[in-house]
Amino acid sequence: MRIVLVGPPGAGKGTQAAYLAKNLSIPHISTGDLFRANISQGTELGLRAKSYMDAGQLVPDEVTIGMAQDRMEQPDATGGFLLDGFPRNVAQAEALDEMLKDAGMKIDAVLDLEVPEDEVVKRIAGRRICRNDSAHVFHVEYNAPKKAGVCDTCGGELYQRDDDSEDTVRKRLEVYHTQTEPIIEYYQSQGLVTTISALGTVTEVTQRAMAALPSE
Structure with missing residues (x-):
């Protein structure tokens, strides 16, 4: 099964992608992982990507x-x-369709994770990361540390990343609405989109997503 996962920042795409891929025994392909792998391996595409990224482009x-x-x-x-994270715009979606068509394949389903904008801001802006170990992540409301500003695990200082500030989150949402959201309409015209509420527990959202997939 070939699936595209779509949703705004903070919708939990990465978490859901990992669970769904495991349940379906298919690889989870994320844009972030692609960039990291190509850059670390020094591939031609990785070197090209790095040159743009280093120039802030x-x-x-x-x-x-x-x-x-x-x-x-x-x-x-x-x-x-x-x-997960690809395609990011309609041009990429069209290129993906052409790629798959040439190989005699197609996208089977597009899952659109829906979450209210205020909830996105609350989820991301409330995150706090440990300065000693970025794997130690807390949330001021959903997973608050025992002592404000202090990591439960190692006692390190908790801080808010610049990318997680409310202003930055709202700008990221604007980019999503402008660039990525149009692919939902693109895939809707092909009858592939199912919109799923991303509210609730991780398990609840995964169950909704699995139930939305076509039976092979």
């Missing part, structure tokens, strides 16, 4: 598409995959 669609195509052609993806 957006990586061109053709580079991202090339990375995604290389990954989807790996042996573990022949039986399907779950895409």
Whole structure:
């Protein structure tokens, strides 16, 4: 099964992608992982991406598409995959369709994780990270530390990343609405989209997502 996962920042795409991929026994392909892998391995596409990133510029669609195509052609993806963060815009979605068509394949389902904008802001702006270990993550409301500003695990200082400030989150949402949200309409025209509430526990959202998938 070939699935595209869509949703705004803070919708829990990464978490859901990992659970769904495991349940379906298909690889989880995320844009972030693609960039990190290509850059760390020094591939031609990775070097091109890094040159743009180092200059503070957006990586061109053709580079991202090339990375995604290389990954989807790996042996573990022949039986399907779950895409998270790709396609990011309609041009990438069209390129993906062409890619799959050439290989005699197609996207089977698009899962749109829906969450109110105020909830997105609350989820992200409330995050606090430990300065000693970024794996120690808390939330001022949903997972508050025993002592404000102090990591329960190691006693390190908790801080809010610049990317997690409310102003930054709202700007990220604007980018999502402008660039990525149009792919939902693109896939709706193909009858592929199911919108799922991303509110509730991780398990509840996963169950909704699994129930929305077409039976093979």
